[in-house]
Amino acid sequence: MSGALLDGLESARDGLIGVWNGTVGPRVPQRRLASGPGDIWYASETIRGDLLVYDLIAGVTVAADTAKAEVNLPGGPRLGLGCPDLGFFAQQMPLVRSYADLRLDRAAEIDTQIDDIMSYFGGFVFLNDTRRRQTAELLHAVVDLCIMVEMRIKHAFAVPRPIDFDGRIHPMIDTPTHGAFPSGHATEAFAVASVLNALVTGQTIQQGVAAHGELFRLAHRIATNRTVAGVHFPADSAAGALLGCGLADFVLAQAGGPSTGANLVLTAEADDAPGYFGSADDFTLPWLANALQGLAAEKDAKASAPIARPVLSAVWQRASAEFDIYQAAPGAGV
């Protein structure tokens, strides 16, 4: 607020109110601001976002050391992520070098995706703060959830970046200070793709990835672009994609959307495990589809009890309604 407005409001009050002893007038509130625990629409966008992020993160804990991370999602799947040793990442470097050949072709994408992946999703699905306001807010909150979880895991694993393995990779953008594994861009892009795909198509994540849906193709490209840029190993993207899909599956389950409640575990150990990723492997959608299908079968016996997430449910309902143009009105012809 400007100083002039501040002064103006004060002088106006002095000029208009007169003497007032503080007793209330004829209009006294008859109800609370919110009609229920899920009603946040009295508050500004920023505050709504804070409330939604709290609802998403409530009860979520991460237990991690340098070798293994476990994300406990109350009422949702348990996510496990194994971190390979540093020798594994050294063996991923030839792939990072190969992808560097695509840099000039992808420069515009890589540069703008440093801090904006949402515009690219907006290229496939109309996303703005008028027609898809709640969808946009939900997706931003999902990204915030991802960042908190992925940063905690990155911190525990503390995997050096490609530039730390060999400076000749000469990344085309600044290498972020945090660890490489798992990739935050992959986590966020696949989480956004999963939630958005559920809103648009009603598909589960497994269905969407298996169908190579365009939103998942986009998420894959965003993740791969970070390898092209020279700041991520393909394994970072694979782990991030699984983590993002896992977090999104939790969000969908809690919100009442399409979910399978899978128990996702990425491992670098057993090569017959569904989430196995070898040191010479490249990150592809068929790999992810395969991993997700295999993992979906393993229901988690240890899942903890759900906790109420009324804001998430309410936002999900409104976001879903923003896609009702895809549903035929009752009685209307096909």
Add this chain to the structure above:
Amino acid sequence: MTFAWDTKTAPSPGFGLAYHDWWRESGAWQRLGLSDAGAPPVPKVHPLEGGGSRWSGFDEPKKAPVPPHVRNTSNTLLSAPVVPKEVLARLTPETVILGVIDGAMALNNARFRTQGGTSRILWAWTMGATWIPGQTSVPYGREVWAGEIERTQTEHTYGGWLDEAACDQALGLVDMHMWDGPRSLALSASHGTHVLDLAGGAPPDAPMDVMIMAVSLPEQITRDTSGTFLQAFALDGIHAILDRADALWQACGFEGETPGFPVALNFSYGISAGPKDGTLELESEIDRLIQARQADALAPVRMVMPAGNNNLDQTQAQITLKQGESEDLTWRLPPQDFSTSYLEVWMPRFLDSDALATKVPQLELTLPDGTVLGAPSLNVGQSVDLLPVGGGAPAGRLYCDRQNHATSKSGRVRLLLALSPTASRSPGAATVSPGAWGLRLQVDTDMHVILDLSIQRDDTIGVGPDRGVPSFFEDDAYRVHDARGDLLDTDGELVAPASNLRRRGTMNAIATGVTTCRVGAYEVQSERSAPYSASGFGEMHLSPLLPQVVERPNVAAAGDTSRAKPGVMAAGTRSGSVVFQSGTSMACAQTARLVADLLKPWHKTRDPLSNLGVPGAVEHVAISAESRGVYATPAPIVEKAGAGRLPYKPLQGYRQRSGDPG
């Protein structure tokens, strides 16, 4: 650092091997991560009658530099083409085959598929792909037939959407796991895809009367900035296409005279230095092959190549030496050139008995620091090293050899000067100083002698560690612009020109064979010859010893929309994407489409001597368009556009914007 000629000479490896010799000497193998000594054994190949092998890339010591994982390591005899029966049903006695040899081509693009999912690509050979054990019919790389392409596409189709990137990887067209694997198709556009679309792409509902056979050169070809192995790989590609076309005809069991499918070949590549009179190894071999098939009463083969894009690059010079006099030229080497620079000096053609057979031009060098190195005494068949004063590896080598042409019983003496890069990343590697290198040339004879000089191409296409920076001739008297400030793209006066630098003679040095149709480029809107489109020497220059050779473009085709809007429109890598690419490569590809069209009625006569699709027939199409008044402007100069312009036909299936010929 300064240099001096070695006091002793060494035998020259002989014409056709000098580039390979310097490639080894200069450590280009190592820079590209290829090992010469450590290469696995090459497959045994069928020897030809009279010695040698079909697979020129495997003639020692010109062994093609393919990485170990690309080589056929079966250690068995290379087998004849293995034709899968499933492809035969799509061929008829009327089929025309279009063979395209180029860089990476997006075989999975919808431009090369029909509505029903049938591939227009009959067969493809990716020379730089990892060899598949069991493929005994290729000496290196990987071949795929239509059936495998279609099955791969079916496997990677998700709800009607074809994952072309996954198909490219599955078919070996893209390989991210090998650092030196092919990956140009992971980019949004590629030269090969653009050329293939212009030559043979079609909308999904177009008929399948022309079937494509595609050979992708290994990316090492484009990584070597001077095209050292271009001829060897191209020849392997041509042989592979013709062998398979013949095997297909046989497997189909079609009746009739003159067996075989007619084949139109497109090779949109080039180099800038060479004899440029049809006598280079690749040119002679193509001529021999095409003429031999005619003599053997086999179906006709036609070859189309670009005239070249070097018209304004100052890579060509011609000097007339009067008795006892010398001429000076300046050769400028740019800084930060990480690859070898090559200069060729050609004596006039002589008969074997001629006095010129042993005459060697004397080449005195003035280094950028002013040091003058007197001409080394060199005989034909000798080479001499340029050594750093103070010791170290040779920084250059001057070869003197003689190119003998059997058919005309004549030859030419050539000097080839190879100079090390002007920059290197390896400590201790030989480099030379960038700047002006003075050349003083003299020939000890009592005649007037005309010397042709050309600088070899030195540029990088696509990805690669050896970034080439082209060198060029410099001369204050050479006019770059005309009086109005526009680019001057012709030399003008033939007699007593002011400068020794030439646009004449900038033709693609592998495209001057007599059976090859050479194609220049013109701008569709202005109807002018594209400034970069190379100029031929013109009939005046050529030796009477080679009466058949006409060294100029046969025709010009569309290379650009206008000066302000370069390129013509054709496919990008992925289905539905379009890009504009400019050059005589694109003009060439459109002409190959025309040649394939001209060959369509050939089956009616099956005449081995038919003129359908020969360079003269292509010229006739241009002459007819020029005389019908198709154009608002007179035909461009013959040196650049030959018989005239071919009418521009936009590709079917692309929507043209108003006033947009590209």
